[in-house]
Amino acid sequence: MSEEIEQDWLDRKLQEAAPYIEDDGFTARVLQQLPVAQMRWQFLRPLILVGMSAFASALTYVLSDGGRFLLVEMFKLTTIPTLWVVAFALASGMLVMAGGIFAAMSKTTHFQS
């Protein structure tokens, strides 16, 4: 028997002599011994975001005299000439349409390639 075949035979027998060991509750015992998962920052992340947003909104409300600037800006809008409003609407519409066409064209190119 050649050296290599002998080596393969030995390795194979060693591998066969190590059969699969059934779990039999081993994993459960390990999991019981693990330290209790600590509350990590990621659980607090949404709370912090919501809290900061609420705080920022409250601060803005207070500093802007109860949102008065909104009323002022709305009033200013009502005084804009009608021609300006029509021009603004037309420009916005064209911009959105151009964006849509560009997106459609790039998608078509993607599918063709």
Added chain:
Amino acid sequence: MELTDAGLVARVLVDDDQHAFGELVRRHQSTVRGLLRQLTRGDLALADDLAQDAFVRAYKNIRGFRGEAKFSTWLYRITYNCFREDARKRKELVGINKEQWQAELDPQTVDPGLRHDLMHALSLLPLHERSAVLLCCQNGLSHDEAARVLEIPLGTVKTNVLRGREKLKKTLAVWAH
């Protein structure tokens, strides 16, 4: 789709997901317990205690796993360290419980006589040769991976595997023909 070991480790790291770690334990418990059974020369209770210790230690130190090696290699290293520390405490007074060891093995795959001789021959090897043979020949680690697990130079691993193999071949010569 089944997650890879690296994916499960990522879940443990990011979400402290103990279920993901449980899956890792389920995947590797057989090889880790098998290795320890042979390192402890068939002391099943001690091997399982050490295996539990190894997995708990792996969980606590999982941030130390950098993904440079396979998860199994990293786990073997922790396992071997657990065994070595325990062996130092016990000063290698690990007994051979051959009857229990043999009873645990499946008689279907290997001739019971051959298995008995193989296990006996393995248990007679000095620890450094036994560890190297078990990792490389039985568990399929490369010499380089085994060197990392055992924390010894690559050349020493190769020598230990070669010598261990030679001794096993001599003992099992009658079975090879």
